[in-house]
Amino acid sequence: MSSGLMSYVWEGLGNTLLLTVFGALLGLVFAFIAGLARSSERKWVRGIAMVYTEVFRGFPSLVLLFALIFIVPTFGYQLNPLFAGILALALNIGAYAAEVVRGAVKAVPPGQIEAAIALNFTPLQRLRKVILPQAVVAMIPPFTNNLIELLKATSLVSLVYISDLTFSAQLIRASTGETALVFFGLLVGYGVIALFFTAIMKLLERMAARALGRTVPSGFFGRKEVAA
Amino acid sequence: MNFEWSGVWDAMPTMLDGLLVALAATGIGYVIALILGLVFAFLRRSGNRWVSMPVGFLVEFIRSTPLLVQLFFFFYVLPLIGISASPLATGAFALGLHYATYTSEVYRSGIDGVPPGQWEAATALNLSTRRTWTNVILPQAIPRVVPALGNYVIAMFKDTPQLLAITVVEMLGGAIAIGSETFRYSEPIAAAGLVYLVVALLMAWVARIVERRYGQVRV
Secondary structure: OOHHHHHHHHHHHHHHHHHHHHHHHHHHHHHHHHHHHOOOOOHHHHHHHHHHHHHHHOOOHHHHHHHHHHHHHHHOOOOOHHHHHHHHHHHHHHHHHHHHHHHHHHOOOHHHHHHHHHOOOOHHHHHHHHHHHHHHHHHHHHHHHHHHHHHHHHHHHHHHOOOOHHHHHHHHHHHHOOHHHHHHHHHHHHHHHHHHHHHHHHHHHHHHHHHOOOOOOOOOOOOOOOOO | OOOOHHHHHHOHHHHHHHHHHHHHHHHHHHHHHHHHHHHHHHHHHOOOHHHHHHHHHHHHHHHOOOHHHHHHHHHHHHHHOOOOOOHHHHHHHHHHHHHHHHHHHHHHHHHHOOOHHHHHHHHHOOOOHHHHHHHHHHHHHHHHHHHHHHHHHHHHHHHHHHHHHHOOOOHHHHHHHHHHHHOOOHHHHHHHHHHHHHHHHHHHHHHHHHHHHHOOOOO
């Protein structure tokens, strides 16, 4: 492959990683806000969080992406395409991850929370020092699945002409005619990136568990399906 | 340019045509996913490493790569090896294959959830392998996994807009077709979004009812 085509690959790879990483970070923010709001004492806070998770889990991310690109401009804002991509992916994955946050927080034994109350912790201290450190360990394995789903969903931005890995593969296919080879290589490329992210998450899980004095079974590449 | 609700309404007939296509793709794909998923789950449990390992690798590989790329792959590569299928059939197959890797994990967890005593009892009663599966293990494993399997119908339905990349005109594809004629994209896309949301929420509601009725193991 000529160096001109290689530059497409690097640009595509860069944008795919950018979309995945920033989509994940923004999605994490949405997930924590919505997930923690689901266990709020106030009914309207729970209600808003529920509407967010239900609506964005019921909405195909591709439709959301098209809506951000085509509908938002009619109200007078023009989003940067890459930002629209990140936002659409983050809104979508955030709704799924919010359920993970909610489940993990609920799974912290009630005795822990009672103990924190008995020790006169403020609600914020309770959350920061008792609930989250335990909940986060439980969140990481399902978050790994969310992250891989996000990585896969980044390929959708190629349909709105953002030059990610899939888009650059289309360009290379068009200029070389090597259809089977290009798409197979693209699949392998995504597989390798997924392995890379899985390994990073495994590392994070170990660090979080070690902070609690627990250990996690070794092995870097295993990924477990967590019931949807 | 303003957003006009009448445009949303005008797009509805096209959306209903698209909905039928999307439901057809979901339905065919789901049947493929249910059957192929069970096959994957069996093969991964095989005692022969030369079977279980490659199948496990294939399942992981399909599960970690984008459906969109798999759609392109099948759409462009199948004709090269002499298989010509309509875009809808190709799309439904790719969708089914993709989700078979998810359902195989669901089946696996259902099978693993059957208490070991059941296997031992089947052995003690001298049941054949086939009878053990069809009369003892699967009747207990399947009801457990009905809720999780139901969720994948909804997930598959929400992935059908990706079929527009291989020229299948479902709802989003229909919306874009309207947009390219009228130069107004917002309203038809909003219509597509509304229908997707309503149908997905309806499906979730039905899934919950099915889960409540059939989700328990009957002894």
